Amino acid sequence: MTQSGATPAKPGTRTAVWKSITISLTDDIAQGRYNSGDKLPSEAQLAARFGVNRHTVRRALAAMAEQGLVHARRGSGVFVAAAPTDYPIGKRVRFHQNITRGGQIPAKRILALETRAADSTEAAALQLEAGEMVHVYDGLSLADDQPIALFQSVFPALVLPEMLTSLEEMQSVTAALKACGIADYTRQETRITAKLATATQALHLRITEGSPILRTTGVNIDPDGRPVEFGRTWFAGDRVTLTIDGQEP
Amino acid sequence: MTQSGATPAKPGTRTAVWKSITISLTDDIAQGRYNSGDKLPSEAQLAARFGVNRHTVRRALAAMAEQGLVHARRGSGVFVAAAPTDYPIGKRVRFHQNITRGGQIPAKRILALETRAADSTEAAALQLEAGEMVHVYDGLSLADDQPIALFQSVFPALVLPEMLTSLEEMQSVTAALKACGIADYTRQETRITAKLATATQALHLRITEGSPILRTTGVNIDPDGRPVEFGRTWFAGDRVTLTIDGQEP
DNA sequence: CGCTATGATTTGTCTAGTTGTATAGAACAT
DNA sequence: ATGTTCTATACAACTAGACAAATCATAGCG
Known part of the structure; x- marks a missing residue:
């Protein structure tokens, strides 16, 4: 019954919002919109851009950080991780x-x-x-x-x-x-x-x-x-x- | 509280409980009790007000949403839909x-x-x-x-x-x-x-x-x-x- | 020039409230 | 028996707000 082919058989929403944001941001990085070492817009700005609560952006960023794509520094911002x-x-x-x-x-x-x-x-x-x-x-x-x-x-x-x-x-x-x-x-x-x-x-x-x-x-x-x-x-x-x-x- | 007292304790009623809730809420909107863009009381509050389970309220709201009368935003609430x-x-x-x-x-x-x-x-x-x-x-x-x-x-x-x-x-x-x-x-x-x-x-x-x-x-x-x-x-x-x-x- | 103080910005964490989904069971109608 | 309606519970996802902690920019002062 669950027609979502790509997503794992996880019950819940079609595609979680935070996941879409992860995809969007990852895409931006891949397309060179943000370069290695660049500072991403602040969480508040990203939240405004995606029309979403800041915590939802944080959820997305957390997933990206876990993957090693970005790293956050408190008081400073979130940065695109330099390739090793x-x-x-x-x-x-x-x-x-x-x-x-x-x-x-x-x-x-x-x-x-x-x-x-x-x-x-x-x-x-x-x-x-x-x-x-x-x-x-x-x-x-x-x-x-x-x-x-x-x-x-x-x-x-x-x-x-x-x-x-x-x-x-x-x-x-x-x-x-x-x-x-x-x-x-x-x-x-x-x-x-x-x-x-x-x-x-x-x-x-x-x-x-x-x-x-x-x-x-x-x-x-x-x-x-x-x-x-x-x-x-x-x-x-x-x-x-x-x-x-x-x-x- | 309009006609909420439709004796919900008596099962087997001709009209389903959720349907009467739909009617009641739709009436409230039509009478201007809730204006376009307003937030309805939370599902929990509505459930308490009608003396039913939250899911029964959800059933009613789902029907109204399908009709385009209201739209829900997770984490935020249910809102009276604005006219297109x-x-x-x-x-x-x-x-x-x-x-x-x-x-x-x-x-x-x-x-x-x-x-x-x-x-x-x-x-x-x-x-x-x-x-x-x-x-x-x-x-x-x-x-x-x-x-x-x-x-x-x-x-x-x-x-x-x-x-x-x-x-x-x-x-x-x-x-x-x-x-x-x-x-x-x-x-x-x-x-x-x-x-x-x-x-x-x-x-x-x-x-x-x-x-x-x-x-x-x-x-x-x-x-x-x-x-x-x-x-x-x-x-x-x-x-x-x-x-x-x-x-x- | 260098240092400090201060305020603004940004991330980290916490609590609380709301809707969405899944599961299980009871009461009742067919 | 079987299916529908409603109850009950639990959890996930998202919103909202507040505050703490780290950082940065800047003004002021010696």
Whole structure:
């Protein structure tokens, strides 16, 4: 008796209003009326446009958010979710290139710069003696003004004494290393694990506490095989897809 | 309380209970107890007043709705239906005038404003080359805050470059055309067909999917005979009666 | 210039009321 | 027996309003 072919055999209304709104908005996004990262009209405006109560719009937006199509920020608005950024990991990992390749605009924010003694993991990764000094660069990477990852880069202070000042000027690790005499470097190894976002990470990455995090650790070496950087990166799992291109050893 | 005391406790009555409720309510409306557009008491209240179950009231209201006497809006209430608005179609079709003439308050809602390449129908109607740019105005017309019709107006972008900004300020097509130098325009031809409401149309017009729709397409020309607007309109069939005043070709 | 304070805007959450639909059963007529 | 009418209950969908919380824009001040 229920002639609705497309809809599941759910009893109730023919097509729920909120579902129609979901379809309409999804269509708008697909047709490019709203671009990736754009702010949608406010819930109140959408409610007026569709001639519907705000809660009904919220129901529609909630469905779209669950699908990962949009994400809301209280006090700010609802934004079209950027398509997950593909982040290639291979022998040559360069943040700037990785982001620009996808047509996005890269940016970095310095959270902390300091010099201190290396802990055991850092020392082991950089092949240092325990207690040797290291420069540490904590920062935040963004693509199209959206936080992509938190990172911590550790450099041997003895080998690269000017690293901190170089980093402060040009936030790029690649450029700073070049200024310190390391023209090229390659990734020796990368390890990837999954974690959940802590409160501070969530704050910086603009995600909710407990969201999935991709944590990578890696060591970069100069052409002579000396380790020049030990890096840890925490990617916002919802916004990044790590890709391993078939690389040759 | 008219004749609510028809001894509902005595089953097996000749006239069904719901039918007497229909009569009673219809009488109330006819006597002006409820005016056009008024909200009836909630089903629960009516059920209490007639001393019957809510479903019995619903049965009565359903019959009245089928007759077009009332229409229900979920979450809002049951309202006395407004008489269908007469919408004259002739050489000079002006939405504002058509509605105000009937003593109703006209309004418009902008659904979308965009500029894109004309499709083949639009190009043919406006006498453009295929692929020429057009301004498109999607909107909703209301009378007394009730949706009357969906419309899509297409304007040649070359001839009317400022049309979109004009439309955004004053939602009236007539006013916007005037601002663009078209002081007057007349309807060249109007075609009318009947359709069934799609889900999106139903959403905007606040009707149920599959309700009848009056679809008109027409071309407006300026005094020199140049087409300035290609319009498509989808009227809510239950709420509008198109009238053709005897005009000469 | 930088900082704060303030108000407006926007999303998040809650409570309450209304119609739409589904299911089940009782009373009654045929 | 069988079908119709009405009752009873429950839940889903939508509206309405209010308030809290986060954010943004701006004015004012030192």
